[in-house]
Amino acid sequence: MPLNHRPGYIQxxxxxxxxxxxxxxxxxxxxxLVGEPHINAAIAIEEAAAPAGETTDDPLVDRDVQSTAxxxxxxxxxxxxxxxxxxxxxxxxxxxxxxxxDTQAAFGLAGAALTGIVLVxxxxxxxxxxxxxxxxxxxxxxxxxxxVVVLGLxxxxxxxxxxxxxxxxxxxxxxxxxxxxxxVTIAYTLLPTFREVPADFPATLLWDFRISSLGxxxxxxxxxxxxxxxxxxxxxxxxxxxxxxxVTTA
Amino acid sequence: xxxxQTLTTPAVSGKLLATAAGFTGLMLLLAYLVAFDQxxxxxxxxxxxxxxxxxxxxxxxxxx
Ligand SMILES: [Zn+2]
Numbered sequence: 020m021p022l023n024h025r026p027g028y029i030q031x032x033x034x035x036x037x038x039x040x041x042x043x044x045x046x047x048x049x050x051x052l053v054g055e056p057h058i059n060a061a062i063a064i065e066e067a068a069a070p071a072g073e074t075t076d077d078p079l080v081d082r083d084v085q086s087t088a089x090x091x092x093x094x095x096x097x098x099x100x101x102x103x104x105x106x107x108x109x110x111x112x113x114x115x116x117x118x119x120x121d122t123q124a125a126f127g128l129a130g131a132a133l134t135g136i137v138l139v140x141x142x143x144x145x146x147x148x149x150x151x152x153x154x155x156x157x158x159x160x161x162x163x164x165x166x167v168v169v170l171g172l173x174x175x176x177x178x179x180x181x182x183x184x185x186x187x188x189x190x191x192x193x194x195x196x197x198x199x200x201x202x203v204t205i206a207y208t209l210l211p212t213f214r215e216v217p218a219d220f221p222a223t224l225l226w227d228f229r230i231s232s233l234g235x236x237x238x239x240x241x242x243x244x245x246x247x248x249x250x251x252x253x254x255x256x257x258x259x260x261x262x263x264x265x266v267t268t269a
Numbered sequence: 270x271x272x273x274q275t276l277t278t279p280a281v282s283g284k285l286l287a288t289a290a291g292f293t294g295l296m297l298l299l300a301y302l303v304a305f306d307q308x309x310x311x312x313x314x315x316x317x318x319x320x321x322x323x324x325x326x327x328x329x330x331x332x333x
Binding site: 025026027028031032047050054055058078079080084085086088089090091092093094096097099100101103104107109110111113114121137140141144146147148149152154157160161164228231232233235236239251254255 | 277278279285286288293295296297299300302304314315319321322323324325329331332
């Protein structure tokens with residue numbers, strides 16, 4: 020019997036999906052309370068600016084449904100997808116993460132994702148509320164956004180690799196930070212810039228919306244990391260209490 | 270009790286890596302459904318796309 024407890028992929032996956040669902044619903048609640056007022060304000064500006072007659076066409080989905088059930092569905096599904104990916108990354112990478120703590124490993128992976136796919140993209144392409152953005156450039160903006168998401172993860176990965184080349188703690192921190200910033204700087208420089216906020220769009224509304232979007236994604240990844248770490252900890256605690264149970268692998 | 274016993278270190282095999290890659294693809298498809306799909310994947314026309322509109326904005330995805 021191995022010293023290390025070895026749960027199967029399925030056991031970890033189910034916990035990741037569950038943590039993702041919980042985190043997604045929590046992020047949806049945050050988005051509803053903090054973000055929706057700004058979306059509604061932006062839509063009001065959009066409709067006031069539209070020529071008369073264009074605002075009356077029947078929407079496919081009611082605004083009330085979009086801002087409640089639709090919002091929760093979107094954040095919950097995204098949470099489940101991220102939870103599945105986090106559990107998969109944990110399964111594959113656990114033995115390469117140089118920490119003796121499962122909580123640190125799970126939270127570290129979630130932190131890496133928060134940095135790579137939320138913070139790095141946010142600073143290059145801050146999200147826009149309705150009424151902001153040129154429909155003609157949506158394809159370029161989408162590809163550029165996907166590129167910065169991938170490059171954000173590459174930057175985190177580069178930071179980890181660089182840190183591992185050093186043995187002294189201060190040099191590890193410095194090397195990791197430097198490698199991360201070099202990749203981010205190259206990515207920001209090479210990727211196109213879009214300046215599409217209308218001159219008369221309220222700056223405070225734009226700021227408030229962007230902060231609420233950053234908050235929504237931060238709540239999602241923080242809650243996901245914490246919940247997944249908590250479920251992992253229950254998994255090992257449970258198995259310590261029933262140590263004679265056969266070790267299952269899926 | 271040895272300290273290592275508290276670690277949750279999954280066993281990794283080639284078969285597991287293939288399963289993990291397949292499942293990651295499935296999860297990316299789910300994320301695509303929320304972020305970008307306009308009916309091609311959901312086969313619901315623009316309904317799901319419109320339904321999840323606000324979530325897309327607040328999750329930072331370029332929308333329009
Ligand atoms: Zn939109």
